[in-house]
Amino acid sequence: MIPARRAERARRRQRLGGVAVHAAAYAAALLGAGPFLWSMITAVKLNRDLYDPAHSPLWFNAPPTADHLAYLWRHTAFPTFAWNTLWIGAAVVVATLLLATPAGYALARLRRPWAGRLGMAIFLCYLVPPSVLFLPLSRLVAAAGLQDSDWALVLVYPTLTVPVSVWLMMGFFSAIPAQVEEQALVDGCTRFAAFRRVALPLAVPGVVAVVVLSFVLCASEYLYAIAFVSPTAGKVVSTGIPTELIRGDLFYWQSLQGAVVLVAVPVGVVFNLLLKRFVAGFTAGAVTVA
Amino acid sequence: MGHHLFPPRGRRGRDRDRALASLFVVPTVAYVAALILGPMVLAVAFAVSDVTVADPTFDWAGLAGIERALADPVFWQALLNTCVITSLTTSLAVVGGNVVARLMLARVYGRWLVRLCVLLPWVTPVTVSSVAWLWMLDSVYSPLDWAGRQLGLLGVGESVNWLGRPSTAMASVVAVQAWRLTPLTAVIIMAGLVSIPRNIYEAARVDGAGRWLRARFMTVPLTAPIVAVAGLFCAVFTFSDMAVVRVLTNGGPTHSTEVLATLAFRRGIDGGDVAQGAAVALFLLPVLLAATLTILGLVRRMVAR
Numbered sequence: 001m002i003p004a005r006r007a008e009r010a011r012r013r014q015r016l017g018g019v020a021v022h023a024a025a026y027a028a029a030l031l032g033a034g035p036f037l038w039s040m041i042t043a044v045k046l047n048r049d050l051y052d053p054a055h056s057p058l059w060f061n062a063p064p065t066a067d068h069l070a071y072l073w074r075h076t077a078f079p080t081f082a083w084n085t086l087w088i089g090a091a092v093v094v095a096t097l098l099l100a101t102p103a104g105y106a107l108a109r110l111r112r113p114w115a116g117r118l119g120m121a122i123f124l125c126y127l128v129p130p131s132v133l134f135l136p137l138s139r140l141v142a143a144a145g146l147q148d149s150d151w152a153l154v155l156v157y158p159t160l161t162v163p164v165s166v167w168l169m170m171g172f173f174s175a176i177p178a179q180v181e182e183q184a185l186v187d188g189c190t191r192f193a194a195f196r197r198v199a200l201p202l203a204v205p206g207v208v209a210v211v212v213l214s215f216v217l218c219a220s221e222y223l224y225a226i227a228f229v230s231p232t233a234g235k236v237v238s239t240g241i242p243t244e245l246i247r248g249d250l251f252y253w254q255s256l257q258g259a260v261v262l263v264a265v266p267v268g269v270v271f272n273l274l275l276k277r278f279v280a281g282f283t284a285g286a287v288t289v290a
Numbered sequence: 291m292g293h294h295l296f297p298p299r300g301r302r303g304r305d306r307d308r309a310l311a312s313l314f315v316v317p318t319v320a321y322v323a324a325l326i327l328g329p330m331v332l333a334v335a336f337a338v339s340d341v342t343v344a345d346p347t348f349d350w351a352g353l354a355g356i357e358r359a360l361a362d363p364v365f366w367q368a369l370l371n372t373c374v375i376t377s378l379t380t381s382l383a384v385v386g387g388n389v390v391a392r393l394m395l396a397r398v399y400g401r402w403l404v405r406l407c408v409l410l411p412w413v414t415p416v417t418v419s420s421v422a423w424l425w426m427l428d429s430v431y432s433p434l435d436w437a438g439r440q441l442g443l444l445g446v447g448e449s450v451n452w453l454g455r456p457s458t459a460m461a462s463v464v465a466v467q468a469w470r471l472t473p474l475t476a477v478i479i480m481a482g483l484v485s486i487p488r489n490i491y492e493a494a495r496v497d498g499a500g501r502w503l504r505a506r507f508m509t510v511p512l513t514a515p516i517v518a519v520a521g522l523f524c525a526v527f528t529f530s531d532m533a534v535v536r537v538l539t540n541g542g543p544t545h546s547t548e549v550l551a552t553l554a555f556r557r558g559i560d561g562g563d564v565a566q567g568a569a570v571a572l573f574l575l576p577v578l579l580a581a582t583l584t585i586l587g588l589v590r591r592m593v594a595r
Contacts, residue, residue: 021393021396021398022398022399024389024393025393025396025398025401025404026398026404028389028390028393028404028407028408029403029404029407029408030407031469032407032408032409032410032411032469032473033406033407033410035419035422035423035426036410036414036419036422038422038425038426038433039422039425042425050431051431052431053430053431053436053439053449056436057431057432057433057436058433058436098317099317099318099321100318102313102314102315102317102318103314103315103317103318103319105314106310106311106312106314106315107315110307110308110310110311110314111307112308112311115311118315118319120586120589122318122319122322124582124585124586125322125326125327127523127526127578127581127582127585128326128330128578129526129527129529129530129531129551129574129578130530131530131531131532131550131551131554131555131571131574132330132333132530132571132574132575132578133325133326133329133330133333134554134555134558134559135333135336135554135558135559135564135567135568135571136328136329136330136332136333136336136568137325137329138559139332139564140325140329155325156325158321158325159322159325159326162318162321162322163322163326166318190306191306191307191310192310195310216413219415220413220414220415220416222415222416222417222532222533222536223532223533223551223555226536227555227559237415237418238415238416238417238418238533239417241417241418241421242417242418242420242421242536242537253425256421256425257421257422257425259418260414260418260419260421260422263414263415263418264410264413264414264418264419265410267413267414267415268406268409268410268413268414269406271409271413272402272405272406272409275405275409275477278477279477279480279481279484282478282481283481283484283485
């Protein structure tokens with residue numbers, strides 16, 4: 001009787017907890033996505049609907065229109081910004097993988113006495129911010145003759161991506177069972193062949209995570225991009241949107257908000273697909289440096 | 291190292307491993323040295339020089355540049371603002387991150403979509419999401435003002451100039467920083483929560499420890515170091531960020547939201563006075579160094595356990 005009643009009460013508490021947790025989770029989601037939802041609505045509003053303070057900003061009082069998105073695509077430099085962000089991001093991702101994959105493997109697997117300390121030291125470089133480095137780096141960029149060139153960003157962006165990528169790759173490599181490579185070595189592979197043919201294919205999920213995180217870090221960067229590249233044709237999404245679509249006599253608010261949504265949603269979807277892997281990688285990295 | 295992952299392979303095999311290890315790390319170490327550590331030294335050197343964009347030759351100027359920065363009231367305003375924004379943002383993001391981390395792990399319908407929405411503020415380029423906020427804070431068509439009018443908090447046709455007054459401008463900057471960094475602290479804390487083995491909770495439950503006791507004596511001490519790491523990361527990123535302020539207020543109205551990073555940029559790039567910009571940015575270093583060393587200690591402690 002008593003246990004039954006207690007079980008009943010526990011069930012009820014759990015169910016109520018479930019409702020509260022659901023409410024809290026959806027509230028958090030709304031808080032996170034709210035500004036973007038509103039951007040989404042704004043982007044497809046007619047001028048006479050948007051620019052009327054009596055109209056509800058949260059819903060349509062006139063039919064939606066795609067004109068502002070078409071304008072964004074055809075008459076602004078937005079496609080150029082998007083293209084620049086894409087190719088610079090891709091180039092930096094390639095450079096990051098070339099540097100971080102072998103380094104992560106060596107630190108996780110080749111048992112050098114300095115591996116733990118070096119891994120930690122490289123990771124801590126992630127905390128050195130652009131606002132400390134931009135003045136000396138601008139000198140470096142000028143010396144290399146890259147002022148106002150997007151290649152300046154390809155040169156300096158790995159400073160943002162390499163430290164954290166080495167850390168992640170280190171975690172992913174050390175999570176692969178050692179016996180697999182051991183077997184390859186016993187079978188007569190060289191260490192390099194064991195890395196390339198055995199460890200690397202098994203680390204592909206980790207590589208994908210590093211690709212996405214590196215790309216997100218590049219796309220978010222603002223300070224270097226605004227300091228080193230000023231021509232419109234060379235601007236990226238994070239500098240072009242706030243400087244080229246806002247300033248001027250007219251504020252193309254709808255087009256601007258359309259640009260916000262076009263950037264935010266794809267990035268968010270891809271990142272979310274890989275969330276579990278990031279969490280696993282960071283934890284494994286911390287275990288590796290011990 | 292006592293514990294060998296691989297069978298002994300003879301001297302030549304080990305030597306080759308050693309060579310390969312060096313070959314694999316040297317490019318990364320060289321890059322980090324050339325583009326992070328070297329420039330860091332140069333940043334300090336610039337601060338004690340008289341370098342400008344017009345005259346890039348390096349001449350020793352001693353502490354004159356730093357004294358000039360210290361004599362500038364805008365610098366003190368920026369230092370104060372940076373500290374205020376950082377401490378408020380970090381407190382909000384740590385509290386929020388603890389809640390959101392648990393919500394991301396909770397079994398709810400549409401968890402995938404919830405996680406996506408929660409992560410959006412962090413994965414979207416900072417300036418891009420700041421533009422979304424600018425539209426919410428800066429226009430008379432803002433839904434915030436509209437809601438205020440509907441609720442009768444604002445009169446008909448009245449709207450709040452959020453970014454035009456020092457106090458609300460500061461609050462807006464803090465709100466946007468906390469909004470964009472809470473997902474980061476949440477993901478870090480989530481990593482800490484999932485790494486606690488489940489069976490110790492089972493054991494405690496069997497031993498009669500209730501929900502409160504398990505939270506107080508297990509979850510809190512086990513996650514404290516990673517929560518601290520999350521807070522420090524958040525602090526470092528807020529402390530050194532200039533994008534949010536640059537887009538929302540550009541330091542205004544009249545420097546009331548100026549931070550060290552925007553001031554360093556204003557002096558060093560907009561104004562062309564590299565030495566003065568470097569002198570301002572120099573004041574970021576001690577705090578970053580302290581945060582870094584603390585993180586190092588915390589990670590050591592977590593891993594040692």
